[in-house]
Amino acid sequence: MENPLEKVLPEALKQPSQHTRRKFLFKVALLVNGAVGAVLAVPVLGYVLGPVFRKQNGENFWVPTGNLQQFPPGQTRLAQFRDPNGTPADGQTRNLPCWVRNIDGKRFQVFAINCAHMDCPVHWFPQSKLFLCPCHGGVYYQDGSVAAGPPPRGLYEYRYKIVGDQLMIWAGELPTLSTAARLRRPGNSPCLG
Amino acid sequence: MSGIKDKAYNLYRWFDRRLGLAKPITEAAEHPIPASSASWWYVFGSAATVILVLQVMTGILLALVYTPTARDAWNSLNFLNHGLTLGWFLRAMHGWGSDFMIAIVLIHMSQVFMFGAYKYPRELTWIIGVFLLLMTLGMAFTGQVLRFDQDAYWGLGIGASIMGRVPIIGGWLVHLVLGGPDIGATTVSRFFALHVFVIPGILIGLVGLHVWMVLRLGINEWPMPGRLVRKSTYVREYEAQIHKDGVPFVPDAAWKDATFAAAIMLAIIACALIFGPIGPTGPPDPTIIQTAPKPDVPFLWIFALFALLPPKLETPLILIAPVVAILVMLALPLYAGEGEKHWSRRPIAVLMLMVVAVSIGIFTRLGATAPWSPDMNGWSADPVQPQYLKGRTPLERQGALVFQNMQCRNCHALGGLGGQRGPDLDGVATRMTESQLIRQVLQGSGNMPAYGNSLSPSQTTALVKFLSTMKGYQPQAQNDANRLLAHGVSPPRDKSQDTAK
Numbered sequence: 268m269e270n271p272l273e274k275v276l277p278e279a280l281k282q283p284s285q286h287t288r289r290k291f292l293f294k295v296a297l298l299v300n301g302a303v304g305a306v307l308a309v310p311v312l313g314y315v316l317g318p319v320f321r322k323q324n325g326e327n328f329w330v331p332t333g334n335l336q337q338f339p340p341g342q343t344r345l346a347q348f349r350d351p352n353g354t355p356a357d358g359q360t361r362n363l364p365c366w367v368r369n370i371d372g373k374r375f376q377v378f379a380i381n382c383a384h385m386d387c388p389v390h391w392f393p394q395s396k397l398f399l400c401p402c403h404g405g406v407y408y409q410d411g412s413v414a415a416g417p418p419p420r421g422l423y424e425y426r427y428k429i430v431g432d433q434l435m436i437w438a439g440e441l442p443t444l445s446t447a448a449r450l451r452r453p454g455n456s457p458c459l460g
Numbered sequence: 461m462s463g464i465k466d467k468a469y470n471l472y473r474w475f476d477r478r479l480g481l482a483k484p485i486t487e488a489a490e491h492p493i494p495a496s497s498a499s500w501w502y503v504f505g506s507a508a509t510v511i512l513v514l515q516v517m518t519g520i521l522l523a524l525v526y527t528p529t530a531r532d533a534w535n536s537l538n539f540l541n542h543g544l545t546l547g548w549f550l551r552a553m554h555g556w557g558s559d560f561m562i563a564i565v566l567i568h569m570s571q572v573f574m575f576g577a578y579k580y581p582r583e584l585t586w587i588i589g590v591f592l593l594l595m596t597l598g599m600a601f602t603g604q605v606l607r608f609d610q611d612a613y614w615g616l617g618i619g620a621s622i623m624g625r626v627p628i629i630g631g632w633l634v635h636l637v638l639g640g641p642d643i644g645a646t647t648v649s650r651f652f653a654l655h656v657f658v659i660p661g662i663l664i665g666l667v668g669l670h671v672w673m674v675l676r677l678g679i680n681e682w683p684m685p686g687r688l689v690r691k692s693t694y695v696r697e698y699e700a701q702i703h704k705d706g707v708p709f710v711p712d713a714a715w716k717d718a719t720f721a722a723a724i725m726l727a728i729i730a731c732a733l734i735f736g737p738i739g740p741t742g743p744p745d746p747t748i749i750q751t752a753p754k755p756d757v758p759f760l761w762i763f764a765l766f767a768l769l770p771p772k773l774e775t776p777l778i779l780i781a782p783v784v785a786i787l788v789m790l791a792l793p794l795y796a797g798e799g800e801k802h803w804s805r806r807p808i809a810v811l812m813l814m815v816v817a818v819s820i821g822i823f824t825r826l827g828a829t830a831p832w833s834p835d836m837n838g839w840s841a842d843p844v845q846p847q848y849l850k851g852r853t854p855l856e857r858q859g860a861l862v863f864q865n866m867q868c869r870n871c872h873a874l875g876g877l878g879g880q881r882g883p884d885l886d887g888v889a890t891r892m893t894e895s896q897l898i899r900q901v902l903q904g905s906g907n908m909p910a911y912g913n914s915l916s917p918s919q920t921t922a923l924v925k926f927l928s929t930m931k932g933y934q935p936q937a938q939n940d941a942n943r944l945l946a947h948g949v950s951p952p953r954d955k956s957q958d959t960a961k
Contacts, residue, residue: 316636318635318636318638318639318640318641318646319632319635319636321635321640321641345749347747350642350644352640352641352642352644353644354644354645355531356529356530356531356644356645357530357531357644357645358529358530358531358532358645358744359530359531359743359745359746359747360530360613360642360643360644360645360744360745360746361644362745362746362747363642363746363747364746364747364749380746381617381621384621384766385617385618385621385622385766386614386617386618386620386621387614387617387618387753388614388746388749388751389749390749390750390836392839392867392870394865394866394867394914395866395867395868395911395914396913396914397867397909397914399834399836399867399870400834401751401752401753401833401834401836402618402752402753402767402833403766403767403832403833404767404832404833404834404871404881404907406909408909408913409913414904414909414910415904415906415907415908415909416907417767417771417774418771419771419774419775439641439642440641440642441617441620441634441638441641441643443620443621443623443624443625443630443631443634444621444624444625444630445623445624445625445626445630445631445634446624446630446631446634446635446641
């Protein structure tokens with residue numbers, strides 16, 4: 268059986284009968300280079316994949332989203348918060364919007380601005396008590412459940428707590444169908460969501 | 461005079477003695493091609509290469525000023541547009557160059573497909589071409605993100621939400637694409653690295669291979685019906701043909717390539733001068749939600765598919781269809797590497813190309829108009845026209861108010877004004893009875909939300925009474941003589957009646 272490598276190898280390496288010290292050293296050098304490459308690949312891959320494996324556990328992602336007086340009972344209002352992951356270079360993208368629904372003065376719902384279909388910003392219409400999405404026409408009721416259109420689930424909700432007169436939410440991640448679970452379960456693995 | 465000539469020749473000799481490039485370059489330029497291939501149909505590949513050079517040059521010039529951070533990118537784009545001499549023109553050239561490049565690459569690909577040029581021995585040239593198409597689209601998408609405005613910000617959200625639909629690793633992919641858990645500085649800088657280093661590097665390398673193979677394997681001959689490609693005989697036949705009627709690429713074919721490339725460059729310059737730079741739209745501030753994000757033209761058809769696919773099919777189709785489409789394109793020359801090249805003997809190929817082209821064209825057109833998007837300002841911007849209020853009872857007019865205030869207009873048009881997500885309501889009373897209207901309003905269905913919780917019984921009654929008057933186009937009745945008399949005006953004479961007398 269003919270060795271397919273025969274055709275591509277340089278002339279000097281073809282004949283196994285002519286083993287020389289230089290050929291051996293060349294092969295050793297190739298092996299060493301391979302090993303160096305493999306060692307180098309670890310930090311390179313670690314750097315590139317860094318954002319994927321960044322630990323979120325134990326960090327404080329509670330951010331204030333406004334004074335309670337901004338949210339009258341029975342109404343839904345647009346609020347803002349600062350991205351807890353933000354850096355100064357984020358500029359305007361560090362300020363994020365959300366919809367705060369004050370159900371009865373005690374209970375709240377804080378919805379992500381992002382439509383569950385394609386993450387476009389939903390608008391609240393208080394008269395018809397509906398959220399409408401401008402992209403593909405997703406519609407949600409006031410409690411965030413799907414009313415019509417293509418969204419595969421209701422609006423993403425942030426976990427909230429009241430500290431003094433501040434409404435705090437657990438934020439820090441763009442909600443998508445895969446990442447939404449973490450909004451509600453801080454510190455837990457996404458698999459539990 | 462001859463002294464200068466001699467000196468120049470000596471200088472040339474000095475360099476070529478060391479570089480040794482004159483001979484291979486001359487050979488490549490003059491390599492023989494079939495006389496039939498010196499055609500205007502064979503100019504698209506070289507035009508795409510020329511546009512690539514334009515994109516690299518304008519890109520480098522833009523990078524002198526552009527600031528790749530989420531904080532400053534939008535400001536630097538505006539500085540380029542307004543604060544810098546001819547900065548707007550370079551942005552316009554780069555933006556229009558991108559659209560032209562995609563168009564030319566697609567035309568080039570269609571031509572190669574129609575002429576059967578992907579068949580033996582040029583299979584790998586086609587396969588690399590498929591990757592070149594993907595890289596070109598990758599440049600378009602990353603470039604759209606670098607134009608970091610409102611559309612770019614929400615476009616990233618759309619990209620992330622598609623990644624988020626991948627099972628199991630979706631969450632990781634989202635973080636990998638965004639460079640973190642959220643859209644921000646690391647997102648822009650990684651798209652900058654992709655757009656400026658990674659993809660262009662791959663693109664230029666693959667273009668080199670692509671052109672090298674074109675030179676090595678020869679330019680495809682003009683297909684003739686009945687002349688079949690066989691692996692055993694093709695190369696011999698091709699060489700015999702070149703021997704018989706071959707012409708040198710330069711100048712016999714190259715003058716057409718050069719002329720077409722110049723025409724395309726003039727077209728890009730004209731677009732840049734007339735239409736100006738593309739964007740930026742509003743600032744990338746997520747708290748400004750008064751926006752209807754839309755992707756750039758090359759991706760509008762995908763945007764349309766998202767709106768028109770049945771929601772249940774969406775995720776599997778979005779994730780699987782592109783993979784299948786790319787695999788089919790890659791496998792094409794391996795499956796159909798022999799046989800007929802001429803389009804008149806390949807009806808299925810012609811039909812496939814037409815169906816794909818027409819579909820993408822239609823979906824692009826739909827994406828540009830986006831009739832499925834609610835008109836967010838319809839309820840406050842589009843008035844109820846007088847003809848819908850004329851002769852209506854107070855209750856029905858109250859219904860018209862409910863119709864406006866409840867944002868019905870955002871999805872339903874009256875008299876051609878308003879959203880097109882739902883059906884026009886001009887003739888709704890001819891399609892539905894009053895009780896059907898009540899049920900539809902209160903319970904909704906399909907793409908319409910239920911209004912049972914937001915409408916009071918009296919509002920519902922008024923709205924339905926108003927809708928029940930919508931009987932479509934009706935020719936106006938005779939003049940309302942009583943009303944005119946009551947106001948003391950004599951009714952205008954009907955001339956047709958006069959003549960009848």
